[in-house]
Amino acid sequence: MGRKNQKKKMWNRKRKLEESEDKSKKDRKPYVKCISSNPKMEAYYAAIGLHATQKSGPDSKDFKPCLSAEDMEAERVKFITCMRTSLRASFRIAQNIEEEFREHLIEDVENFVGTEIEIEVDEEGNAVSKARGDATMDVSGTDTEGNVTDIDAGKTTLKKLAPAKAIPYIPDAYQLSVDRRTIRRNPALQNFHEWLKAQTDAGFVTRQETVSMIPPVVLSPEPHHAVLDMCAAPGSKTSQLLEYVSSIPEGGTEPEGFVVANDSDAKRAYMLVHQLRRINSPASFVTAKDAQFFPQLLRGENTTDEERAQEGLFDRVLCDVPCSGDGTGRKNPGIWKHWSQSAAHSIHPVQVGIGLNGARLAKVGGFICYSTCSMNPIENEAVVAQILRDADGSLELVDKRKDMPNIVARPGWTKWKVFGESESKRIKKDRQKKNNAKMKKRRKEYEEKQGNGKSLDVEENRVVDDTQEEETKEDPWSETPDSWDENYLTTRAALQGLIEFKTFEDVPINHRHHIRQSCFPPSAEEVDKFNLERCLRCLPHDLDTGGFFVALFKKISPLSARAKRKADELARANSDKYDFRHSKHDKNESKPNQNEDIVPEKSSEGIPSTELSKKKKGGYGFNNAESFVTADTSLLHDLSDFYGFTEEFTNSQFYSRAGGKSKILYYITESVKKNLIDRGIQDKIQVINSGLRGFERRNKDDCVVNYRPCQESIHYIAPHMSKRKFAIGPKDFYNCLKRGSNAAIPCESFSEPICKKLRETSLGAFVFVLEGYELDISKKMYMVMWRCRGDAVNCLVCEAEMNGFKSKLKAFTGIGEDIIPFNNNIEMHIEKEKNESNEEPAQTTFSNIRDKCIIQ
Numbered sequence: 054m055g056r057k058n059q060k061k062k063m064w065n066r067k068r069k070l071e072e073s074e075d076k077s078k079k080d081r082k083p084y085v086k087c088i089s090s091n092p093k094m095e096a097y098y099a100a101i102g103l104h105a106t107q108k109s110g111p112d113s114k115d116f117k118p119c120l121s122a123e124d125m126e127a128e129r130v131k132f133i134t135c136m137r138t139s140l141r142a143s144f145r146i147a148q149n150i151e152e153e154f155r156e157h158l159i160e161d162v163e164n165f166v167g168t169e170i171e172i173e174v175d176e177e178g179n180a181v182s183k184a185r186g187d188a189t190m191d192v193s194g195t196d197t198e199g200n201v202t203d204i205d206a207g208k209t210t211l212k213k214l215a216p217a218k219a220i221p222y223i224p225d226a227y228q229l230s231v232d233r234r235t236i237r238r239n240p241a242l243q244n245f246h247e248w249l250k251a252q253t254d255a256g257f258v259t260r261q262e263t264v265s266m267i268p269p270v271v272l273s274p275e276p277h278h279a280v281l282d283m284c285a286a287p288g289s290k291t292s293q294l295l296e297y298v299s300s301i302p303e304g305g306t307e308p309e310g311f312v313v314a315n316d317s318d319a320k321r322a323y324m325l326v327h328q329l330r331r332i333n334s335p336a337s338f339v340t341a342k343d344a345q346f347f348p349q350l351l352r353g354e355n356t357t358d359e360e361r362a363q364e365g366l367f368d369r370v371l372c373d374v375p376c377s378g379d380g381t382g383r384k385n386p387g388i389w390k391h392w393s394q395s396a397a398h399s400i401h402p403v404q405v406g407i408g409l410n411g412a413r414l415a416k417v418g419g420f421i422c423y424s425t426c427s428m429n430p431i432e433n434e435a436v437v438a439q440i441l442r443d444a445d446g447s448l449e450l451v452d453k454r455k456d457m458p459n460i461v462a463r464p465g466w467t468k469w470k471v472f473g474e475s476e477s478k479r480i481k482k483d484r485q486k487k488n489n490a491k492m493k494k495r496r497k498e499y500e501e502k503q504g505n506g507k508s509l510d511v512e513e514n515r516v517v518d519d520t521q522e523e524e525t526k527e528d529p530w531s532e533t534p535d536s537w538d539e540n541y542l543t544t545r546a547a548l549q550g551l552i553e554f555k556t557f558e559d560v561p562i563n564h565r566h567h568i569r570q571s572c573f574p575p576s577a578e579e580v581d582k583f584n585l586e587r588c589l590r591c592l593p594h595d596l597d598t599g600g601f602f603v604a605l606f607k608k609i610s611p612l613s614a615r616a617k618r619k620a621d622e623l624a625r626a627n628s629d630k631y632d633f634r635h636s637k638h639d640k641n642e643s644k645p646n647q648n649e650d651i652v653p654e655k656s657s658e659g660i661p662s663t664e665l666s667k668k669k670k671g672g673y674g675f676n677n678a679e680s681f682v683t684a685d686t687s688l689l690h691d692l693s694d695f696y697g698f699t700e701e702f703t704n705s706q707f708y709s710r711a712g713g714k715s716k717i718l719y720y721i722t723e724s725v726k727k728n729l730i731d732r733g734i735q736d737k738i739q740v741i742n743s744g745l746r747g748f749e750r751r752n753k754d755d756c757v758v759n760y761r762p763c764q765e766s767i768h769y770i771a772p773h774m775s776k777r778k779f780a781i782g783p784k785d786f787y788n789c790l791k792r793g794s795n796a797a798i799p800c801e802s803f804s805e806p807i808c809k810k811l812r813e814t815s816l817g818a819f820v821f822v823l824e825g826y827e828l829d830i831s832k833k834m835y836m837v838m839w840r841c842r843g844d845a846v847n848c849l850v851c852e853a854e855m856n857g858f859k860s861k862l863k864a865f866t867g868i869g870e871d872i873i874p875f876n877n878n879i880e881m882h883i884e885k886e887k888n889e890s891n892e893e894p895a896q897t898t899f900s901n902i903r904d905k906c907i908i909q
């Protein structure tokens with residue numbers, strides 16, 4: 054093609070791009086506030102008694118029944134008002150970082166958001182966006198009472214926001230008085246946002262919803278524990294669990310515990326790997342499998358009697374199951390639009406199946422946590438009751454309230470009403486037709502002729518009330534029920550298509566596969582036995598959070614053969630009905646295999662086609678083409694020689710996923726190898742990832758050993774290195790940090806002895822460690838470097854980790870600078886308050902609250 058034509062094509066492409074950008078700008082709809090309302094959801098929750106209990110006193114953590122209609126209405130209003138405000142953002146400081154450094158980060162938090170902050174708001178009190186001048190965010194209810202500052206700044210004013218609060222039942226966690234969008238977009242919070250991003254990238258801080266932090270704290274694994282997270286993606290709870298098991302025992306060089314993070318959706322499991330990379334721990338093992346079929350990991354003939362007696366491998370199991378998610382309405386507007394009671398019934402059997410398999414996989418004496426972000430008893434207490442029923446006395450519920458003294462959580466319910474949704478597909482279609490403008494008009498005319506505004510759909514036993522539908526469209530949440538009488542509330546629910554079934558026998562036979570016996574409340578005898586009140590029910594207005602449910606089981610004996618059979622049957626029935634097995638590996642499987650021992654599958658049936666094709670190309674293991682296999686021995690020998698490892702170390706801890714001279718060698722902990730790989734986990738399920746990248750092959754062939762260590766695992770590998778490792782002082786360390794990632798750093802810029810050593814070092818990778826931290830591995834002060842051809846070295850550390858090093862170096866030695874200096878205005882503000890009141894400004898310290906927050 055001639056040059057002229059090429060240019061023409063390029064200009065055409067550019068023009069088209071500009072046109073499409075212009076078009077998309079024009080088409081961009083203005084920000085419209087989503088109405089958080091759903092009449093059916095409101096009618097359902099009122100009818101099943103969500104507003105029937107209240108706090109015993111304003112600061113009480115106990116609850117009592119609402120005895121009057123006024124009390125119930127007050128409860129409803131509190132609930133609704135809260136549900137309609139946007140969710141406050143929250144974050145926590147990682148638990149696996151050094152105490153000294155944690156204190157430093159807490160100080161940063163105090164400086165940034167520990168005092169009242171003034172932010173710019175528009176005339177309606179909405180926070181002003183820095184990205185789009187016209188867009189505004191809802192921060193209503195976040196200001197300190199009546200404290201709107203009357204400073205005129207054109208159309209905007211300054212409004213004082215309450216300081217961040219330490220979350221009293223989660224260690225080192227904070228809840229802000231603004232939502233995520235405001236943090237992202239308001240200029241007053243820009244520095245704090247930058248700080249938050251940098252610390253998140255470095256793995257020291259995790260932005261996580263407050264209630265989502267509860268299950269790992271309830272489980273509180275010990276550092277040597279084997280933990281299973283059955284439904285793990287996107288991984289916020291997994292990273293929290295990983296922090297518990299990532300600590301290195303005294304005298305050791307790696308964690309003893311591990312977390313298996315599983316999700317049925319392989320794509321989501323890959324996202325999980327990305328999320329966990331921040332934590333930089335080798336103690337994770339990511340798999341993709343329907344949790345109902347996650348296998349028992351016995352060791353065939355080598356299984357000991359003790360292992361058989363314990364039944365499961367895991368000390369802690371988290372079942373954060375898929376759910377309708379109606380507790381997340383404060384951050385997910387879609388919940389309001391799409392809520393349906395059927396969703397709870399549909400997901401209920403899968404939730405029971407996952408919980409039961411979790412119980413089977415736990416050790417006797419271990420704990421299983423069941424959690425959902427739904428408020429619906431069908432997904433909560435009904436599931437817990439069925440798990441207890443099927444487990445036949447092997448499990449008991451544990452009340453964690455006493456270990457989390459400041460948590461406000463309502464007791465689990467022992468009775469509830471069961472509703473079915475009357476809307477069949479046909480009825481739904483009809484209703485959509487009715488809402489069609491033309492149909493509506495005709496219908497109105499017809500009904501006027503009939504002389505009333507209502508018609509009864511006899512077939513479906515459903516009252517259709519158009520006038521009501523019109524009214525509720527506006528703002529159904531602000532509508533007080535005419536009466537709090539139970540019968541009235543049930544009828545009101547019927548108006549929304551919700552039909553109550555008093556007993557299972559009332560459920561029409563053709564609906565019983567959907568509305569199951571297990572959805573109904575337990576019998577009086579079971580109520581006494583199950584102790585459902587020990588569950589934690591978190592309602593949004595109790596702690597200004599999302600809605601959440603948590604139950605903790607203790608496994609007191611192995612599951613009976615009958616219980617296991619039941620679990621198998623349920624899982625099989627569910628897998629026939631629902632396609633939760635997103636992974637390619639799972640889709641070819643139809644039988645649960647919990648009771649199998651590790652017999653590698655011999656047949657080639659059930660192998661994903663991609664894996665088969667890989668086999669044809671590469672000729673490696675067919676069960677799991679991505680299996681971890683011990684790396685090439687000659688390569689490991691060369692590595693040991695060049696970096697000074699013992700061969701025992703390299704031979705046992707480096708794996709490749711493709712065999713031969715693969716691009717990456719993975720570093721896997723002894724405990725992951727012994728408990729998972731050696732037990733044949735790879736023969737049973739799809740393994741997505743494990744360990745950390747230990748060595749990476751270089752494309753250039755200019756060095757004796759063409760593999761360089763990776764920064765992500767260097768803290769675990771370097772203690773075993775006896776060659777090419779240099780301890781340097783803080784100034785030399787900072788010298789590398791200030792130059793940035795991959796920049797050439799002249800040898801002469803280091804102190805004289807280090808410069809001399811560097812000049813004597815041959816081409817290739819080496820490691821710097823901060824003096825005094827050689828054996829203090831948990832502080833992670835190792836850096837991967839490269840000796841270049843000229844008189845220079847490179848620092849092979851990415852930008853995010855460089856920032857992390859800067860923060861730590863400043864905290865440990867006082868040298869260097871903080872990555873994001875905090876807002877000077879706030880400093881001035883504290884100073885001003887101090888001068889005015891001659892005492893410390895209120896709420897500037899979190900330490901008091903932190904002291905109370907030691908989880909036992």
Ligand SMILES: C[S@@+](CC[C@H](N)C(=O)[O-])C[C@H]1O[C@@H](n2cnc3c(N)ncnc32)[C@H](O)[C@@H]1O
Nearest residue numbers: 284285286287288289290317343344373375633
């Ligand atoms: C509530 S989310 C889990 C959230 C996660 N624990 C966290 O804290 O980030 C539920 C997850 O379960 C997965 N899932 C759905 N059905 C599953 C099944 N049968 N087995 C395993 N995972 C499943 C979904 O893909 C989804 O990622």
